[in-house]
Amino acid sequence: MAKINFKKQGLLNLNEKQINRVELDENKKEIEIPLFLDEVVMGNLTKEDPTCTPTERFNRFVLAEKIKKADGEVDLTVDELGVIKKVVGEHPNPLIVGRIWNFIESEIGKKAEK
Numbered sequence: 001m002a003k004i005n006f007k008k009q010g011l012l013n014l015n016e017k018q019i020n021r022v023e024l025d026e027n028k029k030e031i032e033i034p035l036f037l038d039e040v041v042m043g044n045l046t047k048e049d050p051t052c053t054p055t056e057r058f059n060r061f062v063l064a065e066k067i068k069k070a071d072g073e074v075d076l077t078v079d080e081l082g083v084i085k086k087v088v089g090e091h092p093n094p095l096i097v098g099r100i101w102n103f104i105e106s107e108i109g110k111k112a113e114k
Contacts, residue, residue, distance in 0.1 A: 004108075010037070011037060037099070047087075060087065
């Protein structure tokens with residue numbers, strides 16, 4: 001098991017600047033909100049994938065819920081980390097893949113040093 005807090009790290013561009021998403025506030029005014037790795041991971045886990053079996057789809061949904069419900073660190077098995085890396089690795093944007101894979105490896109490395 002590995003404990004990882006995807007909510008603590010924002011998604012950074014190559015210049016180490018925070019990437020934001022745009023939403024509308026109650027007055028329909030655009031506001032920028034920091035995009036965190038948990039949102040990116042959950043988005044990748046819940047994306048449409050016609051090649052998945054029904055069981056794989058359900059397991060991805062359960063994993064996305066587990067990350068969403070975590071108040072900080074979430075306990076993830078080696079298999080769950082493998083699913084996250086596989087699904088994120090299919091993303092067409094190398095920045096997304098690189099940031100998330102590096103974050104996971106970094107977090108696992110920090111835990112191993114303790």
